Amino acid sequence: MIDEPFGPAADWALETDDSFVLSKAGCLETLVKYETGGTIHPMLATSWRQTSPTAWDINLRAGVKFQDGTPLDAKAVVGALKHALAAKTPAPGLSPDTIAGVTAVGGSKVRITTPAPDALLPYRLASPNTGILAPKAYTGSSTNPEGTCTGPFRITKEIPQQAIELKRNSSYWGGPVKLASAEVRFIADAAKRATQIQTDEAQISRKISVPSVQDLKGSSNVTVKTEQLPRTTELVLNNKKAPFTNEKVRKAFQAAIDTKAITDAVYKGAGRPAVGPFAPGEPWTPQAATPVKADPAKAKALLHEAGVSPSSLTVRLIAYNEGSGFSDLAAVIQQELKAIGVKATIRTADYASVEPDLLSGDFQAALLSRNHLGDMPDPLGYLTADYTCKGSYNISHYCDPKTDSLIRKAAATKDPKARYAYYAQVATRLQSRAVNVFLLHETESVAVASGIKGFAVHPYYTLTSDLSRSAK
Incomplete structure (x- = not known):
């Protein structure tokens, strides 16, 4: 069985x-x-x-x-x-x-x-x-x-x-x-x-x-087999809804969240702090990619530059029940945002009940676990669905002509090395603009008798x- x-x-x-x-x-x-x-x-x-x-x-x-x-x-x-x-x-x-x-x-x-x-x-x-x-x-x-x-x-x-x-x-x-x-x-x-x-x-x-x-x-x-997955847990930020229409606010949230602490405390080392949408060692990951270091002082400064008072922000965070460790993860993020003066409330529910809000854009932030080789065994399907202007699963509601152009070029490129270079450019662009906060690269453990x-x-x-x- x-x-x-x-x-x-x-x-x-x-x-x-x-x-x-x-x-x-x-x-x-x-x-x-x-x-x-x-x-x-x-x-x-x-x-x-x-x-x-x-x-x-x-x-x-x-x-x-x-x-x-x-x-x-x-x-x-x-x-x-x-x-x-x-x-x-x-x-x-x-x-x-x-x-x-x-x-x-x-x-x-x-x-x-x-x-x-x-x-x-x-x-x-x-x-x-x-x-x-x-x-x-x-x-x-x-x-x-x-x-x-x-x-x-x-x-x-x-x-x-x-x-x-x-x-x-x-x-x-x-x-x-x-x-x-x-x-x-x-x-x-x-x-x-x-x-x-x-x-x-x-x-x-x-x-x-x-x-x-x-x-x-x-x-x-019983033997437990643990494998690195092509899957990343991320804090999705709605780029079309305040306050995340402002890139500096998104970068402030990126700086406020300690991905190493999350990996150690919530996942007990069963994963790695994220360096972007793709994990280290994958052929399409930017070579110089490293995790963003938590810096609460920088986060506060970025909010100040954006003209946003931390005390004026109340962010509603969705954590669906099926996500592994999402309730604990949401609580940690809530405390890390509190440390920079931002209030976060948490909504938990089954994924099926929150997906309509995610797709329509009727939300501010949500936790999501995403497999970038799920739609097809190449990142093209994931990048097209999640990060093109008309993407069918563009929950971050991000639209950038430059990103669309890079993904179209990748789709027409037969040579894997050249295609992967386009993916790396997209990954760098997503991380540098804090489109989402990429939290950790996941593993899967399977128990086998x-x-x-x-x-x-x-x-x-x-x-x-x-x-x-x-x-x-």
Whole structure:
């Protein structure tokens, strides 16, 4: 059994995070596979070629069948991708803004055209949001993944909001599937997830909390795997709402917050003070990037230069419940702002209830955990969604023509080194202008029971054909 912190919340709509649930459960597959480290490899597609600056031909794998027995062919793939494009709120990596058209070229080739030159189209096709289901998955009022996936596991039962049960796909195109069956449970309580791995009710438990990691380290039956994530916790500042329309005020908040103290006190060292949106060691991180040092005196001086009296500021801070450690983090930030004379109030709620305010701009500041390789295995999707003027997830409501230009240039650049240089320029610009306050680069700890083989921490895949459990 596998414990996951988040379950499906949108009737399996693939343009939402439900697609990641299906991918981790070994059911949903994509045309392109994302390997750890940012490389991509064939999955349901065997090859791809850019035939013009705005067109790509995708060659499909022969002999693949959906779990209902229907063939995976160009018509089915085109239907699945067009369904994704027609969503009311398409995924950032695959939307009418990024895709102009999808057509079948014969029975085993798909042609995808883009509005502008896009060197990263194959990367977009690795995101679970672009997963391919059989045609009948889309015939009802909601998406139905039962029997319509191509992956090593098929869903046999769903207990809404609680669990899904799966059995091996005996006709899997990728070869024999080692596990006969599996169950994925959706448990929001981190302490409960840790307890279940200790009692062997679960064999893999994701996103173990820092205190639980310490408790589990002494166990002889459980191994804790901790990996650096391409994920950063940030204090999002609404750049279109006072007082954060003023760059000096944003910089004052940046100077007031002690990222090292937060990392040590709240996360017990399970993370690193942020140097910007990207972590040290990533190929797109500016080489000279370092964390901003806390300097309350500088923060007060910046507020004075901005003509803002600290005592006149009351900032409303949103901390959603699902964020790891967000309630403690919000309390620390509240005290650090108090030290420069600024009052902060805290609103806690489930993410679903605060997202409309975040997207509409009806807020001042909010805590957010953001994976910059979530929309696609390259920072382009994240930067486009979060930091372009028309970005679909531009919660900071930041709009800067120079930033937009850099991101467009990156999208048209095939050479990775040159593309990463554009990303570094964007990161430097975001940090130097204090668009948001980047707090820490996160890790993920996964508890794995003894006897489990073939498991690796990955943002897209958990149940794979290679996963196995030895007999006790």
